[in-house]
Amino acid sequence: MANSFALKTFTALSDLHPNMVNLKIIGIVIGKTDVKGFPDRKNIGSERYTFSFTIRDSPNHFINVSSWGSEDYIKSLSYSFRIGECVTIENPLIQRKETEREEKFSPATPSKYKLLLSENHSMVKVYSSYEVDTKLLSLIHLPVKESRDYYSLTDIIANGHSLDGRTINVLAAVKSVAEPKYFTTSDRRKGQRCEVKLFDETEPYFVMTCWDNESILLAQSWVPRETVIFASDVRISFNKFQNCMTATVISKTIITTNPDTPEANILLNFIRENKETNVLADELDSYLKESINLNTIVDVYTVEQLKTNVKTEGNADPFYGILYAYISTLNIDDETTKVVRNRCSSCGYLVNEASNTCTICNNDSSGLKSVFLSFDMLIDLTDHTGTLHSCSLTGSVAEETLGCTVNEFLAMTSEQKTTLKWKFLLERSKLYLKLVSSHRARGGLKVSILSCKLADPAEASRKLPGQGHI
Template sequence: MEKTITTLQRVPLSDLVPDGRNIFIVGIIIAKQEPRKFNDTKSGDTRRERAVWNFTLRDSPICYINVTCWGLKDEIFGINNKFHVGDVVTVLNPQITIRKLNDHGENYRPKVTSPYALTINENVESNIFNHEGNCHVYHQLLRLPTKPIAGAYTLADVHNQKQRIDGVDLVGIVRYVGKVRTINVRDGTERQVREVIILDQTSPSLRVSIWDPDLIIRAGTWKVCNTVLFITDVRCEWSDFARSVTATLTSSTVVTEDPITVETENLRKYIQENPIRVRAILDKVAQSMSNLSAIQNVMNVQQVLDKIDNIIKSPNTNREEQQFTALLYGVVTHLDLDGFSRVVSTRCPRCDTVIVNSIICTNNECPVGLGEEQDEPVTSFDLVLMLSDQTGSLPNCRLNGHTAEMVLKCTVQEFLAFSDEEKTILKWKLLMERCAVRILVTWTGFGNPIISVLGCELASPVEVANRLPHS
C-alpha cells in the first residue's frame, strides 16, 4: 500500500476537482452512519447481498465532505466495524463527483462544506485505511463545530415547540447518561437505544434518544456535568410517554463533543454555580431559604396528590417547570432509624452512584470508577419517611443530607456513633407526632416526582387547629 501511495498525489479537500485521478486524501472521521444492505439485482444474483456505508471526513476547519462506500455486504459491514469517529484515515483514489443539491440522498447525510462527494467502489482501485502519519492536527478538528453554534435552539425554545420540527441544532451539557436498552422495533428486529439528558441555562432537561451503535458507545464516555455537546440536525417532537418534547438523533446528525466555543465555557460555569443533582438542588434550595417559614401555602395530603396528578395528566405540560412547595401539618407515620431500612448512604461525589461494600465507585462509566480521577466518597443521611393526615398519606418522602441533620439535630457522623437505644430514642422524637413539614415537589426528568422534606418540626395543637385546611 505504501508503494502505491508514493505514486499518487496527496490532495486537500479544498483542492478537489471533478473526476480527479491518482490522488489520496487524509482526514478524520467526524460522523458515520450504519451500513444498509440490499439485494444485488443488477448482477442477476438476487441472493448476493451488497451494502452501502456513509461517513463524513474532515481535513481542515472549513472543509468536510461526505464519503460513500459500496461493496459486498460482508466487506462493507467489516469496514464499518473497523473505522469509527475520531479515526484518521487515508482515502485512496476515490471517485469525485459534484453534489446534486436536489438529490434525495442529501437529506439523509450531514450538511457539509464541500461541493463534492467521494465514492469508494470495489470496481475501481479505491480504498480506505488508517493513516500512519502525524494525527494530532486532525484530532483537534473533532472539537470544531460543523455549523455556527450561535444558531442553535435553546432548550426552552425546543420545549415551546409542541409540533414536530426537523433539522434542529442543540447545545447542552450532559446531565444524565442512561444505560443501553434493547427493544423490539416495528419490523420485529431488536435494536439498542440509549437515552441521554442534556440541559442548558434555559431548561433543566431535554431527553435525547440515540440509536446509532457507535454513538451509543461514545455516550458511555461522556461525563455528567462536564461534557458539552453540540448536536446538529436532530428531530424534536412531543412524547406522550415522557410528557415533554424529546429529541432523536438522525442520519444527518453530527455530534461535536466539548466544542471550542464561548458557549461551552459558559455552560460549564453555569453548572458550577447551579447544582443539578437532586440532593445538591435540595441543599441549595434549603440554604437559599434562610427562613423556611416563608413557605406558607398550607395544603393537606390529598391536595398535594391532586396537584401532582393534574400536572402529570395535563397535555403539553413540561413537568420540570411545575415544581411547587407546600406546608403540611401531618403525622410522621414511618421513620425507621433503628431497623433495617437505609438511613445513610455513601456515594461517589462525581456520578452520585451508591457505594455498597466498597470504598471506591463501582460505576464503570464514571471517571472515578475507571480510576481516571480521585475523589473521596461522601456519606450523608438518606432517609425515607411517610407523612399522613386525615385525607391520606404521602409515602417515600425524602429527607437527605444537611436538611436531615437539621431535622434530627445531629450530624451523620454523630448518628453513626449512636447505640441502637439512642437511635430509637431519636426516632420517637418525631414518629407519630404531628409536625409542620415543608416540602418541595419537583420533577427531574426521570419520571415520577420527588417529594423532598425541606424542614420538619413539631407543631403546636393551636397552630394545627388554626391553619389545617379542610378536606
C-alpha cells in the same frame, strides 16, 4: 512534521473536482452511520451493504463518503475506525451531489461533491493520533454549524409543537447516559436505543435518544456533568406518551463533543461552578438505588419459594433473588394513592408530611432546597404460586421501570397514567428483588425492587422454577 507531510502528499477537500484520479485524501471522521443491508436488484436473493461517514480536513471543508459492497467488506471497513479517528482515503470516486435529495438524509456539507469508495479500487487507512498533526485532530472540536446557531433547551420547550418534526441544533451539557437497551422488532430485526439526559443554564432536564450504534458508542464516551455537546440537525418531536419535547439523533446529525467555542466554554464554566450543587440529586438518587451489582443475583425463584426461603433463613440479613411475575397492583392512576413523595436532601429518607420535617435528621424541610420529589409506591407481584404484597418501588428504579421522571409523571393526564399502568399489568416482568424479614411489614416480609423490566418470553419460560432451572 505530519502536517507538512500532509500538505505535500494529500489533496485538500477544497481542491476536489470530478476529473481527478489517483487521489489521496486525509481527514478526521466527524460523523458515521451504521452498516445497512439492501436487496441486490442485480442478484436476486442476495444483499448489498453500505455505510457512510463524514470527514474534515480544515475548519471550512468537510465531505460525505459512501461505500457499497459485500457484507464482509463493508462490515470490516466500518469496524476499522470510529468517530474522532483520522483516516486516509485512496482512489475514491468524486461525484457531484444532488444537494436537496441527499441532504435530506445525510449531513449537510459545504462541498459540492461526495466521495464513493469502491471495494476493488479504493483503500482506507486509519492513523493513530500520534501520527497526525494536532491541527487536524483539533477539528473534532469544531461544530459544523455556526457556534451561535442553536436553541437553548428552554427555547425548545417554550416553542413546543411549532418545532415538532423539525431538525435544529442544540448546545447542552450531558447530565447522564443510560446503558444501551437492546431489542428485537416484530420482523426480527435487532435494534438498540440509548437515552441521554441533557441540561443547560436554562433547563435542568431534557432527553435526547440515540437509536444507531455509532451515536450510542459516542455517547458512552461522554462524562456526565463534565461534557458539553453541540448536536447539529437533531430531530425535535413532541413525545405524547411522556408529554414533553425530546430530541432524536438521526442520519443527518453530527455531534461535536466539547466544542471549542465561546458559547460552549460559558456552558462548561456553568456546569463546573454548579457541579457540587447539581450533583446532590444524583448522589441521593444513587443512595436510594441499591448499590448491589445485579449481575451477582442469579437464582430464580417463585413467589412461594421466596416466602419460604426468607422464613427458613430466620434472620434479618437481606435475601436476593430473581422473580418472573406480573405486576398485579399498580395504582399510579388512582388520585387517592400517593405515588410521589418528598425526601430529605440530607439523608434521603421520607419527609413527614404532617410536620414537614425529616424524622431522621429532625431538620425543618420547608425550604425548597431541603427536599426533593421521588417516586415512592407499593405494588403487588403475582405468579402461578402466589402474590408478594406491598413491594417497594422507589427512586430511580421506579423512573427506569416506568420510563419517565417524576416531573414527567406529574405532568401526565389521568388517561396517560392509566395507559402507562396497563403497559405493565398485561406483561410478565423480570424483577430483581431484595427481601428482608420484618415483623412490621405485611406478611412479615419487606420486599424492595432493585430492577423491573419486561421479560423476554423465551427466557422466562426457560428459567422459571420447575422448568429445569432450580
